[in-house]
Amino acid sequence: xxxxxxxxxxxxxxxxxxxxxxxxxxxxxxxxxxxxxxxxxxxxxxxxxxxxxxxxxxxxxxxxxxxxxxxxxxxxxxxxxxxxxxxxxxxxxxxxxxxxxxxxxxxxxxxxxxxxxxxxxxxxxxxxxxxxxxxxxxxxxxxxxxxxxxxxxxxxxxxxxxxxxxxxxxxxxxxxxxxxxxxxxxxxxxxxxxxxxxxxxxxxxxxxxxxxxxxxxxxxxxxxxxxxxxxxxxxxxxxxxxxxxxxxxxxxxxxxxxxxxxxxxxxxxxxxxxxxxxxxxxxxxxxxxxxxxxxxxxxxxxxxxxxxxxxxxxxxxxxxxxxxxxxxxxxxxxxxxxxxxxxxxxxxxxxxxxxxxxxxxxxxxxxxxxxxxxxxxxxxxxxxxxxxxxxxxxxxxxxxxxxxxxx
Numbered sequence: 001x002x003x004x005x006x007x008x009x010x011x012x013x014x015x016x017x018x019x020x021x022x023x024x025x026x027x028x029x030x031x032x033x034x035x036x037x038x039x040x041x042x043x044x045x046x047x048x049x050x051x052x053x054x055x056x057x058x059x060x061x062x063x064x065x066x067x068x069x070x071x072x073x074x075x076x077x078x079x080x081x082x083x084x085x086x087x088x089x090x091x092x093x094x095x096x097x098x099x100x101x102x103x104x105x106x107x108x109x110x111x112x113x114x115x116x117x118x119x120x121x122x123x124x125x126x127x128x129x130x131x132x133x134x135x136x137x138x139x140x141x142x143x144x145x146x147x148x149x150x151x152x153x154x155x156x157x158x159x160x161x162x163x164x165x166x167x168x169x170x171x172x173x174x175x176x177x178x179x180x181x182x183x184x185x186x187x188x189x190x191x192x193x194x195x196x197x198x199x200x201x202x203x204x205x206x207x208x209x210x211x212x213x214x215x216x217x218x219x220x221x222x223x224x225x226x227x228x229x230x231x232x233x234x235x236x237x238x239x240x241x242x243x244x245x246x247x248x249x250x251x252x253x254x255x256x257x258x259x260x261x262x263x264x265x266x267x268x269x270x271x272x273x274x275x276x277x278x279x280x281x282x283x284x285x286x287x288x289x290x291x292x293x294x295x296x297x298x299x300x301x302x303x304x305x306x307x308x309x310x311x312x313x314x315x316x317x318x319x320x321x322x323x324x325x326x327x328x329x330x331x332x333x334x335x336x337x338x339x340x341x342x343x344x345x346x347x348x349x350x351x352x353x354x355x356x357x358x359x360x361x362x363x364x365x366x367x368x369x370x371x372x373x374x375x376x377x378x379x380x381x382x383x384x385x386x387x388x389x390x391x392x393x394x395x396x397x398x399x400x401x402x403x404x405x406x407x
Contacts (some may be wrong), residue, residue, distance in 0.1 A: 005037050008308045008371045009082045010190075012183070013302065018218045022036070022037055022070070022071050022073050023035065023036065023037055023069070023071075023072050023073060023074055024036070024039070024040050024068075024069055025067065025068045025069070025070065025091075026059055026064055027064065027065040027066045027067070027068070028059070028063050028064055028065060028147045029031055029065070029104065030087070030088060030089055030090055030104035030105075031089075031090045031092065031104055032076035032089060032090065032091045032092070033057065033059075033091075033092050033094050033097050034072075034092065034094060035054055035055060036094070037069055037095040039054055039055060039094075039314045040054075040069075040355060042054060042055075042251070046058075047059065047243070050062075050080045053140050054094070054137050055094040055095065055097070055098075055275040055320065056097070056098040057094065057097045057098050058406065061075075061148040064174040064322075067258075069075035073326060074091060074093045075093065075122070076093050076095050076096075076125075076362065077093060077094075077095060077096050077119055077120065077121050077296060078091075078093045078121065078122045078124060078210060079091070079092050079094075079096075079100070079102070079111055079121060079122070079123045079124070079294075080098075080123075080124040080125075080126075080250075081095070081109050081123070081124070081125045081126070081127075081130055081134060082126055082127045082145070083107055083125070083126065083127035083129040083132050083149065083150075083151060083334045084127050084128065084129065085107065085129055085131070088104060088106065088107045088127070088129060088132065088368070089111065089311065090102055090104050090109055090111075090182055090188065091370065093163045096117065096119070096121060097194045098114075099113055100112070100113055100114070100116035100118060100191065102116070102227075102250065104361045106131060107129035107130075107131050107132025107133070107151075108132060108133045108135075108136040108153075108274075109132070109133070109134050109135070110134075111123065111134075111135070111136050111137075111301055112136075112137045112138065112221075113136075113137065113138030113139070113163075115138075115139045116140065116213055117139075117140060118139075118140050118163070120141050120142060120143060120144050121138075121140075121143070122138065122142070122143040122144075122145055123136060123142060123143065123144050123234075124145045124147065124401070125144070125145065125146050125147070125149045125151075125159075126146075126147045126149055127148075127149065127150075128149075128150040128151070129151055129152070130149075130152050131153070131154060131167060131227075132152065132153060132158075132309075133150050133151065133153040133156065133157065133158055133159070133160070134151070134158070134159045134160070134163065135157075135161075135349040136160075136161050136162065136163055137161075137162040137163050138163045138165070139163070139164075139165065140163075140165055141165040141166040141167070141168070142161075142163055142165070142166075142167055142168070143167075143168040143169075143170060144145055144159075144161065144167060144168065144169045144170070145172070146170070146171050146175075146177040146205070147170065147172050147175050147177070147194045147203075148175045148176060148177065148216070149177040149178070149179075150177070150178045150200065150336040151177075151178070151179050151180070152179075152180040152181075153180070153181055153182055154182045154183075154360070155182045155185060156173075156181065156182055156185045156186070156254055157181050157185075157187040157189060157190060157191070157192050158179035158180060158181050158190050158191060158379055159179060159191045159192070160187065160192050161192065161194060161195070162194050163194060164193055164218075164219070164229070165193045165196075166195060166196050166198065166357060167193050167196070167197050167198070168194050168198045168200070169193075169197055169198065169199045169200070169201075170198075170200055170201045171199070171200075171201040171202075171204070171205055171227075171228060172201050172202070172203050173201060173202030173228065174202070175203040175204070175205065175314075176204045177203065177204070177205050177206065178206040178207075178208075179191050179205075179206070179207050179208070180207075180210065180404050181208070181209060181210050182211060182331075182400075183210045183211060184210075184211060185211040185304075185337065186211075186389045187211055187212065188212055188213060188216045188241075189209060189212060189213040189214060189215055189216035190207050190208060190209045190210070190211075190213070190214050190215070191205075191207055191214070191215045191216075192215075192216050192217070193217045193218070193221075194217075194218050194219075194360035195217075195218070195219050196217070196219040196220045196221070196244070197217050197219075197220075197221045197222070198221075198222045198223075198224065199221070199222065199223045199224065199227050199230075199251075200223075200224040200226055200227055201226065201227065201228060202226055202227070202228040203228045203229075204228055204229040204231065205228075205229070205230050205231070206230070206231045206232075206233070207230075207231070207232050207233075207235075207239075207403075208232075208233055208255075209232070209234060209235035209236060209237070209258075210234065210236065210332050211236055211242040212213070212235075212236055212237045213235055213237050213238045213239070213240070213260070213370060214232040214234070214238070214239050214240065215230075215232070215240045215241070216238075216240075216241040216242070217241075217242050217243060218243050218268070219243055219244045219268070220242070220243075220244040220245045220246070220247065220275070221240075221242045221246055221247075221271075222247040222249070222282065223244075223246075223247070223248045223249060223250060223251045224249055224250060225249040225250035225283060226250060226324070227249075227250050227251035227284070228251060228252070228370075229251065229252050229253075229254070230251055230252070230253045230254070230258065231253075231254045231255075232254070232255045232257065232258060233257045234258070234275065235254060235258035235259065235260065236258075236259055236314065236317065237258070237259060237260035238260040238261045238262070238263070238264045238404065239255040239256075239257075239258040239260075239261070239262050239263065239288075240253075240255070240262070240264070241260075241261075241264050241265045241266070241326070242263070242264070242265050242266070243265075243266050243267075243268045244267075244268050244273050244274075244276055245265060245274075245275040245276065245277070245278045245279065245280070245281070246263065246265045246277075246278075246279040246300075246316075246371045247280045247282070248279070248280065248281050248282065248283065248284050248286075249283045249284065250283045251284045251285075252284060252285045252287070253284065253286045253287065253288075254287050254288070254347070255288040255289070255297075255340045256288070256289040257289075258290075258292075258295075258296055259295070259300075260290050260292070260392075261290075261295050261296045261297070261299045262288035262289075262290055262295075262296070262297045262298060263288070263297070263298045263299065264296070264323045265277060265278065265279045265280070265299065265300045265301065265302075265387045267301045267302065275302075275324060276302060277301035277302030277303075278300060278301045278302045278304065278305070279298070279303075279304050279305070279342045279354075280305050280307075281304070281305070281306045281307070281309050281311070281313075282307050282308050282334070282337070283306070283308045283337060284287070284309045284310075285309060285310040285311075285312070285395070286298065286309070286310070286311045286312070286313075287312045288312070288314075289310070289313075289314045290313065290314070290316070290317065290320055290322070291316050291317060292320070293299045293316050293317045293318040293319060293320065293350050294318065294319040294320065294350040294351075294357075294359050295317065295321075296320070296322070296323070296324040297311070297313040297315055297318055297321070297322045297323060298311065298313075298322070298323045298324070299321075299323075299324040299325050299326075300324070300325055301326040302326050302331070303327045303328045303329070304323070304325045304329050304330070305324065305330045305332070306326075306329070306331045306332075306341075306375070307331075307332050307333065307334040307337065307339070308333070308337030308338070308339060309337070309339065309340075310338075310339075310340040310341075310342070310373075311323070311340070311341050311342070311343075312340075312342045312343070313341075313343045313344070313345075314343075314344050315343060315344065315345045315346065315347065315361075315363070316345075316346040316347055316360075317345055317347050317350075317361075318348055318349065318350035318351075318361070319347065319350025319358075319359030319360060320345075320347050320350075320361055321361070321362045321363070321364070321365045322328070322343045322345055322362070322363045322364060322365075323341070323363070323364045323365070324365045325364075325365065325366045325367060325368075325370075326367055327367060327368045328366070328368045328370070328371070328373075328393070329364070329369070329370045329391075330371045331370075331371070331372050331373065331374070331375050331377075331400065332373040332374060332392055333373065333374030333375040338376075339374060339375025339376065339400075340375065340376050340378070341364075341375070341376070341378070341379070342378045342379070343363045343364075343378070343379045343380070343383070343388075344379075344380050345361060345363045345379065345380065345381045345383070345386060345388070346361075346381075346382050346383050347361030347383045347386055348361055348383045348385060348386065349361065349382045349384070349385055359388040360385055360386070360389075360390075361381075361383050361385070362386070362387050362388070362389070362390045363379045363381055363387070363388040363392050363404070364379075364388070364389045364390070366391040366392065366393070367371075367392050367393070368391070368392060368393040369391070369393035369394045369395075369396065370391040370393070370394070370395050370396065371396040371398065372395070372396070372397050372398065372399075372400045372402075373398035373399055373400065374398070374399050375400045375404070376400065376401045376402075376403075377389075377400070377401070377403065378403045378404045379402075379403070379404045379405070380404075380405045381404065381405065382406050389402075389404065
């Protein structure tokens with residue numbers, strides 16, 4: 001092997017252009033490796049010229065479509081996917097290229113990181129594809145940046161993050177991302193995250209779940225105080241299905257069209273996971289429309305702690321509940337953070353006289369104790385045997401206002 005300078009004539013570019021370029025791009029199918037142009041002089045060719053190597057990656061000449069130089073810059077540790085029905089491109093920064101297996105076929109993109117990669121990668125997704133998807137796996141935390149992305153996968157999930165670590169999801173302000181999955185698939189959700197998800201950014205995320213859930217995570221999900229809008233217009237099952245716990249500090253959530261629960265927070269298989277099955281509502285606004293039998297607007301397998309924000313629920317159906325709490329409910333209004341629960345509940349009993357499946361319509365169902373310490377509960381209830389609030393344990397009143405009609 002010998003080290004030589006890249007032959008500029010083979011690239012059909014003039015010397016001045018290369019000298020001032022910022023990035024060298026190696027095209028292999030739909031995948032582009034972006035290499036700092038300054039390293040062009042460090043390209044190493046194999047004996048016989050069948051391949052060349054730069055920044056830890058070897059490129060067989062027969063698999064390189066072309067090489068270009070331009071004045072764009074690519075940030076380190078980034079993968080950018082530009083979706084387009086005509087041609088989807090995946091651009092990988094050269095510093096992480098040796099650690100990634102990238103496949104792109106039409107609008108379907110898969111990126112799997114080698115376990116040796118112990119640096120956070122940012123995956124930037126933008127553009128539009130009517131037959132596209134994104135799959136990612138790895139063993140280190142990552143960031144997912146969704147910017148004006150419109151993605152429909154007719155066969156499976158639109159986005160499937162198999163990585164079980166912390167996944168930060170950024171949706172920039174003044175952007176709208178819309179995801180739609182396929183009908184009758186095997187996916188758990190239109191947007192699935194295997195690890196723990198942290199959402200931030202003031203943009204809008206819109207989901208359509210045609211097979212099961214619209215959004216699902218196998219570990220906790222957090223929405224930061226700067227989060228924008230989360231909208232579900234259809235889900236064959238739950239609008240939001242979250243394992244371990246939900247922490248909501250801000251954002252506006254519009255949940256409708258689901259046949260299951262609006263938000264379902266479940267207990268994981270590991271009983272030692274912290275805050276397992278709990279939800280913490282500290283801000284933001286949830287607007288949920290529940291119109292199916294024996295489902296819930298907000299359901300937790302364990303406790304619910306509500307210290308700020310608003311829940312507005314329209315609940316109709318046999319045995320349906322606005323809020324269902326598996327253990328204890330604490331409503332404790334924090335200073336300068338009002339708590340408002342506003343519900344319109346209509347329904348009767350689901351499967352009456354069935355000792356196993358019978359479920360009565362309730363605005364709020366608490367299976368253990370309910371502590372009310374500040375805030376407002378405003379509820380209208382209609383229907384045979386329907387009730388506003390049902391508490392199996394102790395009701396501990398400290399402060400706050402309730403207005404349940406009829407009382």
